[in-house]
Amino acid sequence: xxxxxxxxxxxxxxxxxxxxxxxxxxxxxxxxxxxxxxxxxxxxxxxxxxxxxxxxxxxxxxxxxxxxxxxxxxxxxxxxxxxxxxxxxxxxxxxxxxxxxxxxxxxxxxxxxxxxxxxxxxxxxxxxxxxxxxxxxxxxxxxxxxxxxxxxxxxxxxxxxxxxxxxxxxxxxxxxxxxxxxxxxxxxxxxxxxxxxxxxxxxxxxxxxxxxxxxxxxxxxxxxxxxxxxxxxxxxxxxxxxxxxxxxxxxxxxxxxxxxxxxxxxxxxxxxxxxxxxxxxxxxxxxxxxxxxxxxxxxxxxxxxxxxxxxxxxxxxxxxxxxxxxxxxxxxxxxxxxxxxxxxxxxxxxxxxx
Numbered sequence: 152x153x154x155x156x157x158x159x160x161x162x163x164x165x166x167x168x169x170x171x172x173x174x175x176x177x178x179x180x181x182x183x184x185x186x187x188x189x190x191x192x193x194x195x196x197x198x199x200x201x202x203x204x205x206x207x208x209x210x211x212x213x214x215x216x217x218x219x220x221x222x223x224x225x226x227x228x229x230x231x232x233x234x235x236x237x238x239x240x241x242x243x244x245x246x247x248x249x250x251x252x253x254x255x256x257x258x259x260x261x262x263x264x265x266x267x268x269x270x271x272x273x274x275x276x277x278x279x280x281x282x283x284x285x286x287x288x289x290x291x292x293x294x295x296x297x298x299x300x301x302x303x304x305x306x307x308x309x310x311x312x313x314x315x316x317x318x319x320x321x322x323x324x325x326x327x328x329x330x331x332x333x334x335x336x337x338x339x340x341x342x343x344x345x346x347x348x349x350x351x352x353x354x355x356x357x358x359x360x361x362x363x364x365x366x367x368x369x370x371x372x373x374x375x376x377x378x379x380x381x382x383x384x385x386x387x388x389x390x391x392x393x394x395x396x397x398x399x400x401x402x403x404x405x406x407x408x409x410x411x412x413x414x415x416x417x418x419x420x421x422x423x424x425x426x427x428x429x430x431x432x433x434x435x436x437x438x439x440x441x442x443x444x445x446x447x448x449x450x451x452x453x454x455x456x457x458x459x460x461x462x463x464x465x466x467x468x469x470x471x472x473x474x475x476x477x478x479x480x481x482x483x484x485x486x487x488x489x490x491x492x493x494x495x496x497x498x499x500x501x502x503x504x505x
Contacts, residue, residue, distance in 0.1 A: 154179040154281045157200035159191040159217075160232060161209045165257065169204055169232070172270045179277060186210075188217035195225060202228045202280045204273075205251070207242045215245050222250045226287045228280035230273075232257060241354045247324035248358075250290055252280040252466065286466060293464060294329075296487040313339040314376065314392075314399060314431045315493060316423055318416030318446075320346040320438025322466025326486055327436065328359065331381060333490035336364040339497065340376035342390065342401065344416045346438065349386035356383040372403040384414035391422040399427060410442040416470070420446025428453025432496060434489065435480070437465035441473035448479035456501045458482045458492060 156179055158169045163186075170181050182198045185191035187210050195203065203221075207214040214231070221227055231254040233243040243254045253276045258269060315338070319327055323345045334341070347355060352369055359367035359381065368374075370382040370390055375398040384390040388403040409415035416435070420443060423431050433450040435443045437460055451457045457480050459471035464486035474480050484492050 153177075154277060155182045155198070155201045156180065156277060157183045157185065157191065157194055157198060157203045159185045159188065159203060159209070159214075160206040161186045162206070165206070165232065169273065172273050173277065175270070176274050179274070188212040188214065191217065192221075195221070195227065200227070201284065202230060202277050204230050204232055204255075204277070205246075206232050207234075207239055207246070213242075215242055215249070218246055218249050218251060222287075222291070226250065226291055228252050228284055228287050230255060230276050230280050240348075240351045241358065244324055244351060244355050244358055248328050250287055250325065252276070252283050252287070253321065283466060289463070290325075293485070293487050312430050313497065314423070314427055315339055315341040315434065316419060316431060316450075317341065317343045317434045317436065318345075318420065318438075318443035318470070319343070319436035320412075320416075320440065320442065320467070320470060322437035324355065326460065326464075326466075328362065329486055330434075330490045330493075331359050331363045331365065331367065334363065334365050334381075334493070336379050338365055339378050340399070341365070341381035342370070342376070342384070342392070342419065343381060344384045344390060344414045344419050344443075346412055346414075346442070347386050352383055352386040359383070370401050370403065372401070374401045375399075376401065384419070386414070389414050389418040391418065392426045393422070394426050410440060412442050416443030417446040421449050424449035424453040424455070428455050431455040432458070432493060432501065434458045434460075434493070435471050435474050436460045436486075437467050438470035439467045440469050443470050444473035444477055444479055447474045448477055451479050451481065456481060456496055458484055458489060460489065461485045 156173050160166050166184050173179050173181050183194045185194050205214050229251040231246045231251050233239045233254050234257045356367050356369040365379050367381045391402045393400050409418050433447050435447050447457050459480040461483050462468040
């Protein structure tokens, strides 16, 4: 059965481009168009699409407000269509937090040479979104569990030398957020590699900083790791852990992509295994591919405590599955319980090396 797509965009040109791309795919069809969210709301009720493509900037109601209402009242797989600007980066990140499956950036100039790539990207992301319909519905239930848990976790552990490292890709914006908002202010330093374009990582760090008890910043070269702070790898550089005179320090580098990514989770995790294995906790979250699996195994072999997100709560189980299959994971945990697992591990002395 063909994937039924509703296109929501106030630009007639974009509606025509998206409609043409989707109509050329044998396994999908356009069931309707809407040029603003209020029209879209009625069409979703009438047409029950499998996937919605959604613009951010629209009249009468912006796309983020509409998405929030949609996910609360009628959870539906959504692919955001976003212009690649700093303002739209922040909005797109908010959309991914709210449960949008993925995003596609609008081409700044419609280049016919780039159209085949654009066509494949849109079609692939619509197919993937359609496959995650059950996850979108289940996410609303899991969020209620997380919100209840957030009020109950506390830690009084001495976290001066302990470190937490998190790797994530597709679906990771929401997953990382759900963990960070639960971490108490006295948490040990946390370093995050989330696969994102360069323009997105600073916006992501700023967004998390506004939401969390801990401080969150985009990592810079020679950052000294401080308890109560999380560091997001910038979209242009690998992050490596080194030991300074008194603190652990982050170094950035422009080495070639690893596992097709820069920053790469493996690049960070392998440096952690060499420098701070027994003092560290590694967490591998939702994502396509296998970036982070080998690094997490190196961390475990070096004495770290290692966690992977479970399949049911992942948008994509690729990265955690790869780590589990090679024996890198000590605990497989649903997303809503990972923060509690981290705090329990810290309180029990895990990651506290002599």
